[in-house]
Amino acid sequence: KAGVTQTPRYLIKTRGQQVTLSCSPISGHRSVSWYQQTPGQGLQFLFEYFSETQRNKGNFPGRFSGRQFSNSRSEMNVSTLELGDSALYLCASRTGGGISTDTQYFGPGTRLTVL
Amino acid sequence: AQTVTQSQPEMSVQEAETVTLSCTYDTSESDYYLFWYKQPPSRQMILVIRQEAYKQQNATENRFSVNFQKAAKSFSLKISDSQLGDAAMYFCAYRSAENYGQNFVFGPGTRLSVLP
Numbered sequence: 001k002a003g004v005t006q007t008p009r010y011l012i013k014t015r016g017q018q019v020t021l022s023c024s025p026i027s028g029h030r031s032v033s034w035y036q037q038t039p040g041q042g043l044q045f046l047f048e049y050f051s052e053t054q055r056n057k058g059n060f061p062g063r064f065s066g067r068q069f070s071n072s073r074s075e076m077n078v079s080t081l082e083l084g085d086s087a088l089y090l091c092a093s094r095t096g097g098g099i100s101t102d103t104q105y106f107g108p109g110t111r112l113t114v115l
Numbered sequence: 116a117q118t119v120t121q122s123q124p125e126m127s128v129q130e131a132e133t134v135t136l137s138c139t140y141d142t143s144e145s146d147y148y149l150f151w152y153k154q155p156p157s158r159q160m161i162l163v164i165r166q167e168a169y170k171q172q173n174a175t176e177n178r179f180s181v182n183f184q185k186a187a188k189s190f191s192l193k194i195s196d197s198q199l200g201d202a203a204m205y206f207c208a209y210r211s212a213e214n215y216g217q218n219f220v221f222g223p224g225t226r227l228s229v230l231p
Contacts, residue, residue, distance in 0.1 A: 056217070106161075
């Protein structure tokens, strides 16, 4: 099975712009979670989508949004970029249902730099 | 809400030696799963090992093993015969088995250095 893929891998934007990141989960996985990772704050949960619905949400401003499509692919959008949004954005997928073997698998991440 | 704590921000170990990374968690649930993830400098998070709370036997994956103490809510990772490739950030994580819709909870991580 192919793993979780994320595009693009690297992105450079300027303050005030918006950005869209994409994540394709492992085949059969219906849950996609997004995390922001920075040296100062560590790994912070953004949100989780399951069957096209946001199921969980972290403590991030409304500039951060996401969606999930019927094929479980997910996109994350950040509007009005700030310097502090520079981070590694990780996507993770899992089956999301009530099975005991449900484990989260991560993609390689998108490195976003805001200038 | 569940929380996961890793009290050692950084650790180092000599190549071929053994090192133990600590993790404690707080939960009121009796059924759950615990994980250790590794994030090397390449940044790809990799699952190292997984433990079901209802199993008394500690999980083992080659040189990686855990010491799961349910009553103490402790879940440490032991790496035997440490190799240079083990140098990475290690995250401990919790997942509820009673509420499968609940998201994974991660600890802050421990950075492990392996000295040649």
